[in-house]
Amino acid sequence: MKTELCPKCGCRMMEDAFEEIVELKDGSIQLETVYPAWVCSDFCGYYEKMDANRRE
Ligand SMILES: [Zn+2]
Secondary structure, three states: OOOOEOOOOOOEEEEEEEEEEEEOOOOOEEEEEEEEEEEEOOOOOOEEEOOOOOOO
16 A cells, blocks of 8 residues: 655645535535545645546
């Protein structure tokens, strides 16, 4: 498992899931796919999607 450092603040990145909020045409809000991502452990706001090439 690789260790990455946040390019913004230099803190460790931790593995997390990331949700996408989608607004539908009728105005309602839906939580879309949750996919793995790297998130800054200092919560500076930086995140990075993990390799998404594993779908097939
Ligand atoms: Zn950071």
